Amino acid sequence: MAASFKVTRISEGAVKPAAATPEDTLPLAWVDRYPTHRGLVESMHIFRSGAEAAPGVIRDALAKALVFFYPLAGRIVEPEAGSPAIRCTADGVYFAEATADCNLEDVRFLERPLLLPKEDLVPYPGDDRWGVEPHNTIMMMQITKFTCGGFVMGLRFNHASADGMGAAQFINAVGDMARGLPEPRVKPVWDREKFPNPNIKPGPLPELPVLALDYIVLDFPTGYIDGLKAQYKAHSGKFCSGFDVLTAKLWQCRTRALNLEPGATVKLCFFASVRHLLKLDRGYYGNSIFPVKMSAPSEKVLGSSLMEVVDMIRQAKDRMAVEFFQFAKEETEQDPFQMTFNYESIYVSDWSKLGFAEVDYGFGPPMFAGPLVNNDFIASVVILKAPLPLDGTRMLASCVTREHSEEFVRGMKEDLP
Template sequence: MGFTVRRTSRSYVRPSAATPSGTLELSIIDRVVGLRHLVRSLHVFAPVAGRQGSPARVIREALGKALVDYYPLAGRFVDGPGGPASARVECTGEGAWFVEAAAGCSLDDVGRLDQYPFVIPEDDLLPDAAPGVEPLDLPLMMQVTEFSCGGFVVGLISCHAMADGLGAAQFINAVGDYARGLPKPRVSPIWARDLVPNPPKLSSAPPPFPRMFQFRHLVVDLSVDSINKVKSQFLQSTGQRCSSFDVAIAKVWQARTRSLRLADPSTLVKLFFFANTRHLMRGGASAATAGFYGNCFYTVTVSAESGAVEGADVAGVVAMIRDPKARLPAEFAQWAAGELVEKDPYELSFTYESLFVSDWTRLGFLEADYGWGTPSQVIPFAYHPFMPIAIIGAPPVPKAGARIMARCVEEENLPEFKEEMKAFQK
């Protein structure tokens, strides 16, 4: 078929200039044991007419420059005396793992990776493991796969303990800045983990070993018209405006709840999503925190009876979601003061009646430009077999609207979930 990927070069990219050495302490959020996992994503760049040069070589050189500014990403995670819960970063300058690859086909040959499962397995487009190193000890791994048409795919694997989505995208944009010839990144990074509150350990029982599920993959695009229709309904009924994110997660939560066909309408179903709290740190949304790239989020929890979620219109479900969002500043302040004693918001529990939502539309990955323009699409693979999750992304250019990428139902619930999501478009 010719749809094979051949890895042509594997090596570490070190910072291109001298960087500080020593140990850096992580924040209390960075050290949440559940965040010591790898986040994988594919960033697809269409060919640009007349644009010459090798994207892999350009990105490799720019990566070395960006690692001077973001030198902790060239280091290694090490466990402290308390194991993973006391992990820190050793700034060794050993570098990020970087792979160059070539695909024996064009992006059009593989449908521009618009339909899942892809003709090319995603693992072929992501960097393979560095020899002799535990993957979770590496903050960053990249692979650039060049296609015969001139397009390319950046496969990114990053450890969540180093950065949240906003922080990872900030770094990727810095690589893009250097790739386009800028003398320094547009945003100067700061480590500043001391800006993150460090409350005493809250009392919560250790989470039980999570149940593993056989989640099925589903991708559904929501049109701009269908989203705007709910926004208009919500405005008419409440006098308030809501976001496209509010509408998207309301619809996916309702569709999934209906698909579960829970016998008891009083069964509690829960929705979790992760809100950026940089503006709530010490110093607020000031120049002092503008370049912060560590984990800085808070888990927002929405609980409701399944019958209420199933029976409401989508605008009504939006209202259920917006109330906990409005309480975020007060709850975060309580957590920072060590006053929320019932349950640690960073110790998550996973059940089939729960849904986790992650928004990738506003992180900044869609703005990354290495000299070939911004990506036509970004495809996240932030999935776990114990975590029912839906990721809100953008459909491939030039489509508009929202793309829901979900792995949150098993086979028996998939047909109804799919029909409920499609019905939203009618």
């Protein structure tokens, strides 16, 4: 079915800053330099209207935003092994314009499974068209116009240059420029030296299993999430987030679906911002994250109430600050970012509050903004804002194999309205 629709790229090339910018080589922070961060994260941003004007408006706004975020128009270099930096060359970011011979409804608004190959929606230029290696490229963007007047922005952003919140800060700045503002509402700040630089060597890259994971989409209405948060308030007298209750439910339902041997250990990991711990400027857009890790016997996760699992998650969040400062002060020799990828471990990524859902180029916010991920070696879940007109939160889950997916989905949906 995917082959019945065609996407044609009609222009491509570099978008450079609209004015002269400094020629520096800027060192990256310890966390920016982490080996697994040096790669392009792919995402898709779907807009219902604005297709005809969008390519020109966004191209011009991109050039203006790059004057303020000039390091992003450069290249990643490695003057000495293990110490990548950004060379501010003003060579620009890759930008392509494309057209699809269908409307968004024809391809189900790009719900999974995709009815268009993702390679048609995010840019993969050949070496003859973009001579920079992907791990040294900072950003690529493609605007694809659909016959209904909607468009999709496909984005590839190098994690070494910014975390999710930083990437969203830049994309919002492009929106500010597109709407005619003279400068971004949040001015960028480099300040990479403010992130700790401990003498801790990153651990070896993990072995990646092949897990053949199912891809599952789950939606949770705001009222349902608020009900769980109210239950936790009654249980503990404290507040919790929607992320806390949904992640607790996820961990418990997945552990039950896996039906592990007695004594098996299950692990949960997600990354939390440390901007508040470091008192970073609001405009800081580099990586400022630290892992929150939990490990427990499967019997404990299953034998606890859902609210008790929320307690476990909140306790791990509280420990994170202590663990982060131990890392910062070199009070540990272990690399806290080193991960274990096996079927008993699950990784959760929260995109719901990064800021991508609020981007406005003058055509209104996107109906959907989220990552393009679907791999068979990391059991993972992405939590993000549900696509309009839905109200609530969406989970994109690649965390169970076919034999466990029915029980997992049953558990996740059993008390939904």
